Amino acid sequence: MKIAHVSDLHLTSMNFVEEWGENVIKILDSENPDIVVITGDFTTEAFIHEWDVVKEYMDRIGTKNKILVPGNHDARNEGYKIFEEMFGTRFPCYEDDKVVILGLDSTVPDLDDGHVGRENYAMIEKKLSVENKMKILALHHHLIAIPGTGRERNIAVDAGHVLRLITELDVDFVFSGHKHLPWVWKLENTHFVTAGTASSQRLKGRSHPSFNIMNVEDGETVLDEINVADSNREEILRVERSF
Ligand SMILES: [Fe+2]
Ligand SMILES: [Fe+2]
Numbered sequence: 001m002k003i004a005h006v007s008d009l010h011l012t013s014m015n016f017v018e019e020w021g022e023n024v025i026k027i028l029d030s031e032n033p034d035i036v037v038i039t040g041d042f043t044t045e046a047f048i049h050e051w052d053v054v055k056e057y058m059d060r061i062g063t064k065n066k067i068l069v070p071g072n073h074d075a076r077n078e079g080y081k082i083f084e085e086m087f088g089t090r091f092p093c094y095e096d097d098k099v100v101i102l103g104l105d106s107t108v109p110d111l112d113d114g115h116v117g118r119e120n121y122a123m124i125e126k127k128l129s130v131e132n133k134m135k136i137l138a139l140h141h142h143l144i145a146i147p148g149t150g151r152e153r154n155i156a157v158d159a160g161h162v163l164r165l166i167t168e169l170d171v172d173f174v175f176s177g178h179k180h181l182p183w184v185w186k187l188e189n190t191h192f193v194t195a196g197t198a199s200s201q202r203l204k205g206r207s208h209p210s211f212n213i214m215n216v217e218d219g220e221t222v223l224d225e226i227n228v229a230d231s232n233r234e235e236i237l238r239v240e241r242s243f
Contacts, residue, residue, distance in 0.1 A: 001098055003136075004033040004063070006211040007177025008041040008071065008197035011057055012050040020199040020209045020228045025060050027226055031213055035094060036063040037101060039177040039195065040071025040140035046079020055086060067092050067103045071140040071178060072114075072154070075107035091120075093127055098243065099134040099216070102127045106139040106156055114141025114156035114178070121165055128169045132243050134216060137166065138175040142194055144187065148204055149179045166190055172221075172241070173214075182210055182225055184237055191237065198228055218242065 006024060010016050028036065042057075043050040058066070070083045070090055084090060090105035102124065106114040116124075116139070128135045143159040143166075145152045156162060166174060167188040174190060180197040181204045196210040197203065209228040214221060223237035 001216040002031065002033040003099075003101075003214040003216065004028055004031065004036045004211065005039065005138075005175045005193065005195050005214065006036060006198045007039040007195040008180055008200060009038070009057070010041055010044065010073070010197065010200040010202070011053050013044045013200055013202075015201040016199055017201055017209070021057065023228045023231065024198050024211060027228070027231060028061055028063065033063055033213065035065040035067065035101065036061060037067045037103070037136070037138045037175055038069070039138050039175055040069050040107070041073045041177060042071070043074050043079060046074050046076045046082065048082060051079070051082045051086060065094055067094050067101050067138055069103040069105055069138055069140055070107055072107050072112045075105075075109045078109065080105070080107065080109060091123070095130075097133070099136065100127065100130055101136040101138060104137065104139040106141040112154050114139075114154055114159075116156050116158050116162045118158070118161070121161070124165060125169065128171055134173075134221070134243050135169065135171045136173045136175060137171050140176060140178050142176045142179055142192070143174060144185045144192055146179045146181060146183045146194055149181050154178060163187065180204060181207055182212070182236070184223075191239065193223065193237070196225075212236070
């Protein structure tokens with residue numbers, strides 16, 4: 001099984017690079033993943049005309065299974081309502097006999113801070129209490145601070161509680177974005193994978209635009225980072241675990 005994790009496309013930003021956006025679609029086409037997870041920040045201000053651009057772009061991604069959650073930029077100006085109109089839910093879930101992927105809206109409208117919210121803890125527990133499957137949680141905001149990204153501000157305000165829930169549930173991977181810099185932390189049995197920005201020039205230092213492809217084989221999972229500017233790939237994580 002192959003899962004692509006893309007984040008922070010910022011399709012309507014001044015810093016969006018058309019060539020990089022096209023490369024993301026091309027690479028996804030050739031990789032043909034089973035599932036595409038996108039952890040938010042599709043837009044800039046989430047105005048209605050921006051969502052037309054998002055819709056057009058998303059329709060060009062041929063992958064049938066898409067798990068999409070909004071980012072802080074998408075929740076501005078009541079954009080979260082248009083997100084719901086367009087994609088159905090801000091809390092999507094995909095499940096088959098091998099994997100369960102739960103998407104969470106971690107935004108607070110018109111604030112940049114992350115927030116999961118205690119009203120969602122029971123739902124997270126219910127969806128991710130399954131046995132013998134890989135469990136992935138996808139949300140825009142990070143739950144652990146990321147080095148090299150400046151002063152910490154927007155980490156989910158209830159990150160402590162959510163981290164405890166995640167480690168108790170033995171979640172395998174948490175996918176997030178927001179920081180525009182790829183990073184992986186491990187806490188107990190959980191890997192926290194932050195994807196970079198796929199197509200925005202808002203990069204940290206000399207880092208490149210990127211997204212991740214995860215190959216799940218029997219007993220082994222390999223995560224590759226794809227450089228969207230030159231299509232090079234680099235293995236960033238290999239985890240042995242059977243489900
Ligand atoms: Fe972003
Ligand atoms: Fe963000």
